[in-house]
Amino acid sequence: AQSVTQLGSHVSVSEGALVLLRCNYSSSVPPYLFWYVQYPNQGLQLLLKYTSAATLVKGINGFEAEFKKSETSFHLTKPSAHMSDAAEYFCAVSRMNRDDKIIFGKGTRLHILP
Amino acid sequence: ETGVTQSPTHLIKTRGQQVTLRCSSQSGHNTVSWYQQALGQGPQFIFQYYREEENGRGNFPPRFSGLQFPNYSSELNVNALELDDSALYLCASSLDRSARGNEQFFGPGTRLTVL
Numbered sequence: 001a002q003s004v005t006q007l008g009s010h011v012s013v014s015e016g017a018l019v020l021l022r023c024n025y026s027s028s029v030p031p032y033l034f035w036y037v038q039y040p041n042q043g044l045q046l047l048l049k050y051t052s053a054a055t056l057v058k059g060i061n062g063f064e065a066e067f068k069k070s071e072t073s074f075h076l077t078k079p080s081a082h083m084s085d086a087a088e089y090f091c092a093v094s095r096m097n098r099d100d101k102i103i104f105g106k107g108t109r110l111h112i113l114p
Numbered sequence: 115e116t117g118v119t120q121s122p123t124h125l126i127k128t129r130g131q132q133v134t135l136r137c138s139s140q141s142g143h144n145t146v147s148w149y150q151q152a153l154g155q156g157p158q159f160i161f162q163y164y165r166e167e168e169n170g171r172g173n174f175p176p177r178f179s180g181l182q183f184p185n186y187s188s189e190l191n192v193n194a195l196e197l198d199d200s201a202l203y204l205c206a207s208s209l210d211r212s213a214r215g216n217e218q219f220f221g222p223g224t225r226l227t228v229l
Contacts (some may be wrong), residue, residue, distance in 0.1 A: 004156075036220075043204055043220035044157070045120070065218035090156050101147065101170050101217060 002027045002093045006106030019063075019078040021108050026072065033074040034092040034102065035065055045088065050074060061085070073096035080094040086112045116141055116206050118221035126227045127195050135190040135224045137205030145169070145220060146188040148180060149204040157204055163188055164210075192226075200228045 007022040036044040048059025055067040065076045091105040119138045149157035156206045157211035159172035163182035177193040
C-alpha cells in the first residue's frame, strides 16, 4: 500500500527565506512522486514530478525536490520565498508501471511573512 | 488547448438528495479521475475512467457512481447525500492510464454543500 506523510500542516517563512516542505512516502513498488500546489478556490497545479530519472527534480516557479530512497523522502525546496508562493502544497505518490491513481498527503499550508 | 472544466462551480443540496457533477477533460485526454477533497484535507481518490470503463475505485460506497462518455467527458453521481459528502470534488484528466507518471490536469472543482 502507498501512503504520504507531510510534516507540518502549516509552515511560515519570511519573504526571501528558504522554503522547505517535508514529505515522506511509503510504497511497496517504485514510486512516482509529485508535488502539487493549490491556490484558494482553485484546482491543483503540478509543480514537479519524479519518474525515476534524475533524483533532483526542478519544477516551475523556482521549486525543486530531491528523491532520497534511503530516507523515503521527497522534500520540496525553494531558495527564496515570494509572497505569491503562499498556497497549499500537496505531496502525492503513485505506483510505477501500474496505473496513474494518485495518493495525496494532507497538505501543508505555506504562509509568507513580509 | 482547452483545460479541464467542471460544472457547476457551487451546489447546495439537502440530505437524501441526488447530485450529478460534470467534467470535460482536456483535449486529447482519454482518462478521467475523480477526487473528493474535504475541508483541510488532501484529495481522496474516488474512481478513474479510461475509455468509458471504470479503471479502479477508491474506498467510497456504491452510492458514488460515474460515467465516461465517448468524448471522454465524465459525470460523478452521488445518491442519498449525507452531510459528510460536503466537499470540493475535483476532476483530473490525463493522456493515458499507462503508469509512466503521466501528469493529471485538474479542473477547478465543484464545491458541494449538503444541508
